[in-house]
Amino acid sequence: MENAYSNFYKNFYNRTGGYIPAKPLNSTMYPGDFFQIKNEEIIVLGNIFRDNIIDPTEVTINYNNRLNPNSWSFSDRLSKPYSGRTNGHDVTDGNFEFSKQVLAFAKRGSFVFNSTAPETTKIANWMEIQQQLIIKLTQTCYSFRELYVVTESASTATWSLAIAAEENAELEIASEVENFGLTDIFGHQSTKTIQSRDIEFHFREMQRKNSFFKAKKLVINDEKIDYYMSDLIKRRFEYQEWAQSFYDIDIKDDIHNNYIPAKTEINPLDMLSGNELNPNTALLYFRWADASLDDVEKLF
Template sequence: MNTAYRKFYRSFFARTHGFIPAKPLNHHTYPGDFFQIRGGEMFFIGNIFTSGIVDPEKAIFEHGIRQNPEGWHFGDGVSKPYCGRGTGHSALEGEFEFSKQILAFESQGSFLFRAHEPESVKIANWSALQNELILKLTQTHHSFRDLYLVTETASTSDWTLAVSGGVNGELEIATDAQNYGLTDIFGDAATKTIQSKDIEYYFRESKRRPCFFRAKKLIVQQEKIEVIVEELISQRSLQNEWAADFYDFKFHHNLPVYAAPFSHAAQASVLDLLPGNQLNPNTALAYFKWTDANAEDIEKLFPNYGV
C-alpha cells in the first residue's frame, strides 16, 4: 500500500476519534488481536483469548456501541464539478431517468469516504487485564518489547472509499434509483461506475466487517529509559580515561561525551543494556506500560514516503 493512502489514514484517525483502518483494508480485526508494525505493514500475530494468554471468562465486552455517524463521512481534495439528471433508453424498459455525478480529485491521495451506521465492540474491563498482559506478553508467554493490542473494533453497515492515484483523478458515477434528484449518490448500492481516470482504489463494502480498530501500544516507562541512559553516559564518560591507559597509542580524547536522544523506535532496544535477569516477572511492571496508539503510529505505516 503506497503513499496514496496516507491522507486517508491520517484523516480517518482524526475524524473517528482514534479508530485506525486495518492494513490491508479488508483485514478483519477483533478485540484481543495483537500485532507489530514492520516495514509499514501490520503484522498480526495472534489473539490473547484464542491463544490462551488471557482466560476469556475474565474479559467483559461491550457490544453495539454506536459511533457518531457524522465522523464517518469525509474526504480531502475532492470536488463535484457536475451533478445532474439525464435520460437513457433501454430495450426492455424504454426510456428511463438517471442521476449522475462527476467527482474530481485534486492530487495523489485525494479521497472520499462514506460509511453508514458505525458501531463498535470493545474490551470494557481493560484496566483489570492490562497488568496481566504486560507480564505475559513480555515475560512468561512472549518476550515482546514492541507491540500493539486491539481493544475495540468498529464495523459499519457499508462503506465506500475512493482514492486518487495521481493529479486530476476523476470518477464518474450514476444511478437510476428513484428519488435521488441532485443529492449525493456516492456510496449507494445502486450506483454504477461510468468511467474513471487515475483512481488508485475504489471499493464498496456491503457487509458489516470489523475493518477498523482502536489499539493500545506497549511502551517502555520513560523514567526507566532515563535511568538506563544516564548510566550509559556515566560509563561512557570514563571510556576516554580507560582508553588512554589501555592502548599504547596517544589518542586525542578530551572531547566532551555526547549522547544522542533516543527515539521512540529505539526505546525498546534500550532494555538490551540491562544486566542479566534484571528484567523479570517481578520487575516487568516497572519497565512497561500501555498507552493509546496515536498519530505517530499512523506514520509508521508509510515509512520513507515523505509528507
C-alpha cells in the first residue's frame, strides 16, 4: 500500500517548482545542511558553515525572498460536498452564525494544503563554492560518495495540511469567517475541526519555520559512468574465454553470462584503483545536480 504522505510530497515538489517538505513534517532545514537519505528518512549529518567546511565570509546568503503565494496553496482529489452558513447557540452570546464546510477526500493520500506569505533564504553564490565543496566533501574533509546539500530553505507565515488515510475520508470544519473558498476556511486561524473520519495527518503551523527546501545532490559525471560501464561490458564479453582457459572444467558458451541490467546500480567509483580518486581528480568524477522527483520518491 502506498504511503499516505507520498502523494503530498510529490505534488508539493511539482507545484512549488522543486521545493521538498522536510521529513518529518514541520522539522527544519537550513541552507548549508548536508544529509543523506537512508531507510526513507532524511539524516542531517552537518552544516557546511557550522562545520567550517566553507568559510562563511566566502558565502552570500539572501534572506526574505518572496515567492508566489498562488503556488503554495493547493489540493489533490478533494471535493466540497457542503459549504455554507449555519446557526449556532452559545450560553453566553446567544445565537450566532458561522461558516461550515465538509471536505471530502477521494483516495488514500488525497490532501489539502494551505499556506500564507512564502519566502526563502538561499545561498546566492552557489556557483562560486560548488567546486571546493566537491573536493572537501569527497576528499579532504570527508569521503562522501552520496550526499545532498541544502541550497535554499523556505518558510511560510502559516501553513495547514490534512491528508487522508483512507478512501472517502472526511473533514468537517467551521470558522467565523464568511469566505467560502475551499482552502481559505481550511487555513484560517479561527477554523476549528468539528469532526473527522479516516484522516492520517491534520496539522496547522502558526509560526514561521524553515520546513521546506531545495537541495543539490552529489552525482558521478556522466562521461565517467559511460567509460566504466563500457569497460565492464568489454570485460564481461572476455570473461567466458578466460574461464575456459583457467578452470579445468567443461564450460559451455552462455550469452547470459554477458548480461548487465540496463538500470544497474553499480557504482563506478567502487572499481577505481588505489589513488585514482584524489583531491586533484575529484572534479573529474563528481558534479552537482538538482534534487529531483526520484529523490523525493526515496523518502517512501
